[in-house]
Amino acid sequence: MSLGHLLSSYPADRLFGIDKVTLLSAGANLVNVVLLAVVLCVLLYKPVQNILQKRTDKIRDQLTHAEEEMSKAILLRKQYEQKIEEIGREREEILAEARKQATDTSQRIVAAAKSEADAVKERTAANVAMEWERAETEMRTAIIEVSAVMAEKFVNLAINKETHDRLFAEAVSGLEGMKWRD
Secondary structure, three states, X not given: OOHHHHHHHOOOOOEOOEOHHHHHHHHHHHHHHHHHHHHHHHHHHHHHHHHHHHHHHHHHHHHHHHHHHHHHHHHHHHHHHHHHHHHHHHHHHHHHHHXXXXXXXXXXXXXXXXXHHHHHHHHHXXXXXXXXXXXXXXXXXXXXXXXXXXXXXXXXXXXXXXXXXXHHHHHHHHHHHOXXXX
């Protein structure tokens, strides 16, 4: 069958094999769809567009806020890093000062200990010298006393009273002119 034959087999009041009722029905549906689209566009497009715009603005604001917060965070991080560096420098300065003070203190303590040791040595030497002199004096006194006792015993045995008085007077006069050796 040819195309011409097919077209001739359909009644003349039908266009492409579609009758008027179907065409009117399709036209009414098309008008309804267009009206529905216009009504939905008027009723829903603006609100949806507003909602989307608000959401876009909110997201943009959040991004702007996030960028500002990120800038602040970066700035704070730099400030913290600077503070950490400053604290590190201060720590090193404090440690250096503490080391210096410890060295100075230890040197003062060593000097004071040396000075105290020297003073103790001097006092000990002075005490030894004084004890030496005291011992010498006591020894001289003891020797003199022993000599006197021995001389007295010897004299008592060998000499009478007159000779004794005369020898004593000679010894005393001889002692007056003598000097003791130190």
